[in-house]
Amino acid sequence: MTRIAVGGFLHETNTFAPTKATFDDFVQGGGWPGMTQGAEILDVMRNINVGLAGFVETAEAKGWELVPTIACAATPSAHVTKDAFERIGKVMVEGIASAGRVDGVYLDLHGAMVTEHLDDGEGEILARVRKVIGQDLPLVASLDLHANVTPEMVQHADALIAYRTYPHIDMADTGRACAEHLALMLASRSRFAKAFRQLPFLIPISWQCTTDQPMQQIYQRLTALQSSAVPTLSFAPGFPAADFAGCGPSVVAYGTTQAGADAAADEIAAAVVGRESAFDGRIYLPDEGVRLAMELAKSASKPIVIADTQDNPGAGGDSDTTGMLHALVRNNATRAATGVLYDPQAAKAAHAAGVGATVTLALGGKSGIPGDAPYQGSFIVDSLSDGKFVASGPFYRGRQMDMGPSAALRIGGVSVVVSSRKAQLADQAMYRYVGIEPTQQSILVNKSSVHFRADFEPIAEKLLICAAPGAMPADPATLPWKYLRPGIRLKPNGPVFMPR
Template identity: 35%
Template sequence: MIAVSAPLTAAPRIALAGVLLESNAFAPPAREGDFRDRYYFQGSALLAEARAETSIIPREMSAFVQAMDATGPWVPLPSLLTGCQPSGPVEQGFLERCIRQIEADLQAAGPLDGVYLALHGAMVATEDLDPDGALLARVRALVGPQAIIVATLDLHSNLSERMVASADLLIGYLTNPHLDMVPRGQEAAFTLRRLLASGRKPAKAFVRLPLTPPSVTLLTAEGPYAELIATGQRRQNEFGGAILNVTVLGGFAFSDSSKTGLSVLVTAQEDPVAAETLALELASQAWRNRGRFRRRLTSVAQAVDLAREATAQPAEQPAVLFSDAGDNPGGGGGGNTLWLLQALVEAGVERVLYGSVFDPELAEEARRQGFGARFQAVFNRHGESEFAKTLTFPAEVVALREGAVVGRLGLFAGRRLELGKCALLRIAGVEVVVISDRQQTADPVFFEMFGRDPGQARVVAVKSRGHFRAGFAPWFSPAQVYEVDTPGLTAPVLERFSWRHLPRPSYPLDRDTIWTPQVRRL
């Protein structure tokens, strides 16, 4: 166990680390190469990346470091920060090597006042269903009970008792689409300084409900989840400083974890009763509104009809935006299903922008063919799964590019995106973006990098579940957005999946689920 700096110095010694992954249990495992291809920083390289003007790492880590820099002297002790695109369970051996590296770095750092961890919270491993909890618990065992451990979480985190017990403060995002990573990283820094100055440990109250909402119901602009978060923030203010943080996590069903379920975590300055009271109040509100955590989707056939109608309307009439919801790379989808694309092409719909199909081999073939070439574009040429079926279209190469771009709006704003070789193919009336690094199309830069203006298209279709709403808000109001019920690893119809570990009964999978109010004090 590491000794804590005592008494607290003017420059607190704070370790930095994180392993981030949103795991879809139905997707292929995430291996070491997937993480290293995305981002993998150690020691001084981590700190330099966090202080860079644009970065590929989670913005909350950068915000934490920069907020600590701005609020006084401190001694940053960077360990390891790595993450990859949402994928399947992380390979256990790689995860163990990461945790051991973090343990070794913290041990070598000497006395610590605190630790900040950037986490997602919905990771599962090939052998461990709660690796986020394992990481937090092992850090706690190393630094001892007095050091302050603070972590930030995605609001799709699946919260476990071990996670809550091991950390002093867990801070979840408040927005979906995720637009508040910077404020949450800043909050982590500010609150860490307050806790260190007070010398007190906060009180935590935790409730997890037998409620597993589909991700499409977890928007925060409107709806039951938005109301729940708004109530939590209002009530936190009404407690007059007694409450440090209110986190309401919608969970991520596709992790198929025993800790899955909408959860409420309230952290109070020191009053456990205040924390428990508010946690139960919010959980009860969620349960009363459970019937609203269901959403009707648009079928592929209906989407085609809407596209035809939009194409037939004058240019000044509203266009439509489709979410290819069953194949969201941001939730572990392969980014290569073709049902919606095929339907739009076969229907002869014109002025369509479709983004983005993950197919490195096709992008490379387009590059070899060259600008202006006409060829038979073979998508998913190896047909590796039931969703990645091979399909061939006559296509024209209308644009090529390679390398990184910087996001402009929403989730990716100001963040570097490595997309590899990319091509824009024209297939009948549809222009299709093909990329070599699996990403959800949540930013207009995916089209703008080819000189295409989403506002000039009559139909825009994106492989993204919800983050596209912020990226494409300048052109598409909520009334113009349709979530299309396409097959894939992120299909919002949860009844289609064979669950192994998700707690049952759970609403809405089990309509007669009963909840007895109870709260855990941890």
């Protein structure tokens, strides 16, 4: 029987963010399943939208025996602590080393992990796994679309396969693709030729959405190029908030010949570079966006949905800035809701006061973001929740969520979802769990950049993007970069980075 060792270790690192990822953050998981080890992984990783779940499903259908090690993820943030990386990495690597005879290894990784002591977390994990399995066993990994792929990652893995959708509704599908690629390698007992290209400009995450152009067209071409001669081809637009030399977009191709892999990689790289000017769009200031939303709502039959993109906890924000809340209240918005605002102290105060009570709070604004501050005001407690619910939208897809003690607070015509844990608002259930029906609002302000689109586009009259103060600037050229590779442009058609 074919035996495959498997594991997962995911983190998207914003090196400019205010809060680091500790071991306990991986234990809890945020919007991801909590840390699991050993056989329990095969129970937890089923029927949910994560790479490991898709791999497990396909591997079992092929009759493979799986040897699970550890699976964990944490909400995007600043650096992963050395303690967390080393403790988790040790379990994963030692689990593979002690697995006995295996025929291959599959890892569910992100591709944009930076730690306190390592710039390239995934490159290090892959190198350590390669060291214990030797050069002959196949090693395959799934990656996030936002992966900052490095030469070291490409060197140590036999295949790196990235998601193709943003919102990431194909995470499980990518795990399945990894299983199929691994099956090809096992059947042929050979490796594929590799081609790797790093591209010359950073792409803002708001314009990496694959349901819009130019990304949609690029991925259509990528799919058309894939064939028996080039079985795997990936374009990763990158995560443009990790200050190290590997940050940026990339293309990775695997072919039966080096010429075939090179040709496919070159064609996709040229398609991206040729559309550089299209990776940009309109972003509104908070008051400007709220006033436009209020005007549009007058004749709309569905909500106007605003992305509070710079405080996206899926990109390293603490999900607690108040710029958009201030704009909603200041402009007298009605039938408006926003969330999820992370403030455990405010949630605790709401629970202590009870439904119907009025609580005076300094809400949010505790992460020290320049230009941001707590919202000082009196709020009515409309509802309370223990924070546990099932997310049913296409992105989270069936995950058991635990946001901790939560509340719906109301000030004027604005309702606020307040939680004790952080997760990107990418599912309508993240309003409903505190009694707010999103389809009945005129304006929704989601702390997300793109993932919310998967569940909110069908109920939205129009989508807007606003830039209130936050940890993930919509324009990467505004970040204080120090360690990028020389010559890369800081945004499409933007200034060139040169180290000082």
